[in-house]
Amino acid sequence: MKYVDEYRRGDEAQKLAQRIREEADAERNYRFMEFCGGHTHVLSRWGLTDLLPPNVRMIHGPGCPVCVMPIGRIDMAMNLALREKVILCTYADTMRVPASKGRSFFRCRAEGADIRMIYSPMDAVKAARENPDREVVFFAIGFETTTPPTAAAILAAKRLGLKNFSVFCNHVLTPAAMEHILLTAPNRPDAPKLNGLVGPAHVSTVIGSNPYRHFSEKWRMPVVVCGFEPLDMLLSILMLIRQVNEGRAEVENEFTRAVTAEGNVKAIELMDKVFERRPTFEWRGLGTVPNSALRIRPEFAEFDAEKRFVMPELVVPDNKACECGAILRGEKEPRQCLLFGKACTPAHPIGACMVSSEGACAAAYSYGRARS
Incomplete structure (x- = not known):
């Protein structure tokens, strides 16, 4: 299969691994953060580490x-489904995320809430057309990858004149989170000293590689945008090692078959038309991060669930025994959590990192990377 099989060749992987071993200076320590959970799964699935x-x-x-x-944002969505009796539509990954009091969307549905798994925001628009007597709310989450489809759904609802469709917007921004990690690292004793960043793949197909120039220019941090196959990852690691060895801090694009410098201009225009930045937004594990999320512009306020319904902001602390926050900050690995593989498993998750198909704990558990 083009662009898949040729990036999974074992003989080429061994050659790249040998080059990495040859070019990695034994007197240096290299610490590279793969921001994207998809890359974490690539590393675990193929045993690249x-x-x-x-x-x-x-x-x-x-x-x-x-x-x-x-957790607070998930609780807010569950309150909509239970108290306002809306049809709540969301992606499958969110259904099992633990919220407060051990609840989840699945358990909320068992209590009588009408919560539906969908593949696309347009499925929520369809549900609104098919249920004109019910309020339909799309619980929108994700980075820049899933933001354009949400914008397209809002524009479609406006074009169709739907009065019973709205979006609970929770879209977040990748560069802002990367910046926050670097900014707060000096204040976190356990924060690793990073030597380079592996730029996400899917997000970069939308926003391009240009937004990462800030990290190379301000932070003198090498960045390599990386694809999702094992040879992509190994080559990106080699590219980062070479930058560190040569004292360079540049943005390089390994994923040239899908990512350009400018990104998807139409998708970016679509996002800018419908959304604007929130002044602040709470992230699990990172706390409140300025200018790191999106909200619906006033021109489309009729489709903003936070304006249509009474939705007081909820702040709920994480489970004290769960190390999900430290794992998201890069301070701990999944096996360093006392719950990992014991009380917390994919079948009975305690933290969100064990639920998602992109979670670090799910990767470590699924591919046996729990062993030291």
Whole structure:
């Protein structure tokens, strides 16, 4: 299969791993953060960390949209479904995320709430057309990858004249989270000293590689935008090692078959038309991060669930025994959580990192990376 099989060749992986071992300076320590949860799963699924020398370490970042969603926002959505009796539509990954009092969307549905799993925001628009006597709310989450489809759904609802459709917007922004990680690291004793960043793939197909220039220019931090196959990851690690060795701090694009410098201009225009930045937004594990999320512009206020319904902001602390927050900040690995693999498993998750298909704990558990 083009662009898949040729990026999974074992012989090429061994050659790249050998180059990494040869070019990694034994006197240096290399600490690279893969921001995207998809990259975390690539590393675990293909056992790539076993091919790296001991002084090259990959740090998990907060690039899992389900994992970074704070409990309070999930509780707000459940209150809509239970108290306002709306049809709440959301992606499947969010259904099992633990909220307060051990609840989840699945358990909320068992209590009588009408919560539906969908594949696309347009499915929520369809539900609104098919149920004109019911309020339909789309619980929108995700980074820049899933934001344009939400914008398209709002524009479609406006074009159709739907009066019973709204969006509970929880879209967050990748560069702002990356900036926050770097800004707060000096104040966090356990924060790893990073030598480079692995730029996300899906997000970068939308926003392009240009937004990462800020990190190379201000922070002198090497960045390599990386694809989702094992050879993509190994080559990106090698590119980062070479930048560190040569004292360079540049934005390089390994994923040239899908990412351009400018990104998807039409998708960016679509997002800018419908959304604007929130002054602040709470992230699970990161706390309140300025200018890191989106809200619906006043021109489309009729489709904003936070304006249509009474939705007081809820702030709910995480489970004290769960290390999900520290894992999202790159301070701990999944196996360092006392709950991992015991009280917390994919079948009975305690933290969001064990639920999502992009969560670091789910990757470690699913692919046996729990062993030291």
